[in-house]
Every structure is written in C-alpha cells, then in structure tokens.
Amino acid sequence: MEGALETGRFFVTHPFILWQPNIFELLENGGPGTDGAVLSADEWFERCIALAAHDIAQQFGCSVSLSKLRTAEARMFWSRDLKRIDFAGRGNRPDAYKRAGFLAYWLRRRIVVNETTPSPGVAYDAPGGTARRANFVAYASDIVAFMIGFQLSCYYSLGNHLKDANVSSRIQSSVEYTYLMDVSRLMRMNNVSPHALYLIYRSIFLSNEYDTDLGSYSL
Numbered sequence: 001m002e003g004a005l006e007t008g009r010f011f012v013t014h015p016f017i018l019w020q021p022n023i024f025e026l027l028e029n030g031g032p033g034t035d036g037a038v039l040s041a042d043e044w045f046e047r048c049i050a051l052a053a054h055d056i057a058q059q060f061g062c063s064v065s066l067s068k069l070r071t072a073e074a075r076m077f078w079s080r081d082l083k084r085i086d087f088a089g090r091g092n093r094p095d096a097y098k099r100a101g102f103l104a105y106w107l108r109r110r111i112v113v114n115e116t117t118p119s120p121g122v123a124y125d126a127p128g129g130t131a132r133r134a135n136f137v138a139y140a141s142d143i144v145a146f147m148i149g150f151q152l153s154c155y156y157s158l159g160n161h162l163k164d165a166n167v168s169s170r171i172q173s174s175v176e177y178t179y180l181m182d183v184s185r186l187m188r189m190n191n192v193s194p195h196a197l198y199l200i201y202r203s204i205f206l207s208n209e210y211d212t213d214l215g216s217y218s219l
Contacts, residue, residue: 015031015032015033015034016033016044016047016048016050016051017048017051018048018052018148018151018152018155019155023048023152023155024096024099024152026044026048027041027044027045027048027075027078027103028041028075028078028079028082029041030042030043030044030045031044033047041075041079042071042072042075045071045072045075046066046068046071046072049066049071049074049107049112049148050066050071052144052147052148052151053066053112053113053144053148056143056144056147056148057116057136057140057144058119060132060133060135060136060143061118061119061129061132061133061136062116062117062118062119062133062136062137062140063116063117063119064113064114064115064116064117064140064144065113065114065115066112066113066114067111067112067113067114070110070111070112070114071110071112073106073110074103074106074107074109074110074112075106077106077109077110078102078103078105078106081102081106081194082094082099082102085098085102096152096153096156096157097153097156097198097201097202097205098194098198099152100148100149100150100152100153100156100197100198100201101149101194101195101196101197101198101199101200101201102194102197102198103148103149103152104145104146104148104149104150104194104197105145105192105193105194105197106194107141107144107145107148107149108141108142108145108146108187108192109191111141112141112144112145113140113141113144116136116137116140118133118137132177135181139181139184139185139188142183142184142185142187142188143180143184145187146180146183146184146187146197147175147180149197149201150175150201150204153201153202153204153205154205157205158205183200
C-alpha cells in the first residue's frame with residue numbers, strides 16, 4: 001500500500017526495540033539504525049513504533065501496517081508537548097509515565113495503524129481466539145497505542161527485572177485481556193486525555209497488585 005510503513009521487515013531490527021535506557025531520547029531525536037548510520041527522528045521513530053506494533057499484533061494473530069505521515073505527525077505532536085512540559089528549558093523533564101502517556105495519546109489520536117490483517121493458520125483460529133482477533137482488528141489503533149505506552153512504563157518501572165529475551169510477549173500477556181479491551185474502548189469512545197493515560201500508567205506501576213516477576217496483573 002502506497003504511503004504505508006510495513007512492520008514485518010522491521011521485526012528483527014535490534015536498534016529499534018523499546019527495551020533500552022535512552023528510548024525516549026531516541027524516539028524524540030533519532031539515532032543509529034541497523035547499519036550504524038544515524039537516522040533522523042522521524043525515521044527512527046517510524047521504525048521503532050512499527051516494530052512494537054508488529055509484535056503487539058502478532059499476539060492477536062494479526063499483522064499491521066502504519067501510515068508514515070500519521071506516524072510522523074504523532075512524533076511531532078508528542079515532541080511538542082514534551083517541550084511544553086519542560087518548563088521553558090528549566091530542566092524539569094516529564095517522567096517516564098508522563099512521556100509514555102503522551103506518546104500513547106498521540107499514537108491513538110493520529111490513528112497511526114493504517115491497516116490490520118488477520119493472519120491465517122495461527123493459534124488464534126481456535127475457539128475464543130477468533131473473537132480476540134476480531135476485537136484487535138476493530139480496536140487495533142487503540143490497543144497498539146495503549147500497549148506501547150504500557151510497555152515503556154513497565155520497562156522503566158521494572159527495568160532491573162527484565163532479563164528475559166522474550167520480555168515483550170511476557171509483558172503483553174501480563175495485561176488482563178478484559179481490562180485491555182475496556183481501556184481500548186474507553187480510548188475509542190471518549191478520546192482519553194494524555195494526562196489520564198499518564199495517571200493510568202502511574203497507578204498501575206505504583207500499585208502493589210503488579211507482580212514484579214511479570215507473572216500477572218489485575219485490577
């Protein structure tokens with residue numbers, strides 16, 4: 001599709017993973033790509049968000065493509081908001097939860113997911129799995145946006161515990177499905193503010209209900 005950023009080709013691009021200490025700086029300013037060449041902020045952001053969206057979609061037996069234009073717009077608005085929160089350069093940068101909340105907001109607001117396609121012949125063809133896959137197709141933009149913010153918040157909250165190479169799927173499976181769908185529907189129907197998303201992430205990871213071994217999460 002013209003103008004779409006296909007996610008599958010970025011699946012193994014290590015430089016673009018969410019799990020790295022300077023991820024917010026890379027998302028805002030750009031950084032090295034797979035060949036070591038420095039990419040612009042828009043290019044690095046596109047590839048990182050595409051990879052994260054691809055991984056999330058796979059959990060629901062789907063694939064996604066992203067709009068290059070709307071992804072670039074999401075980065076622009078997110079970066080603009082971060083600078084406004086920076087109190088005119090006085091160094092009071094927003095914390096990880098607030099950055100994640102504003103990022104999730106703009107990814108959802110700009111509807112960066114361009115197309116969602118169910119993948120044939122996967123485990124989600126089992127009874128019950130088809131319903132989850134159908135819900136992902138219907139709410140892909142909302143689920144992807146919320147989960148990217150959730151994963152970033154989780155990384156900063158539980159960074160010392162993230163030793164597993166398969167941490168992305170472990171964290172995704174730790175979000176209770178009905179809760180994820182409730183939040184996604186809320187984001188779709190009520191245009192949840194970035195401040196509300198910030199408070200959601202902050203309350204999740206300040207809560208004693210979250211298992212620091214990444215076993216489960218429930219509200």
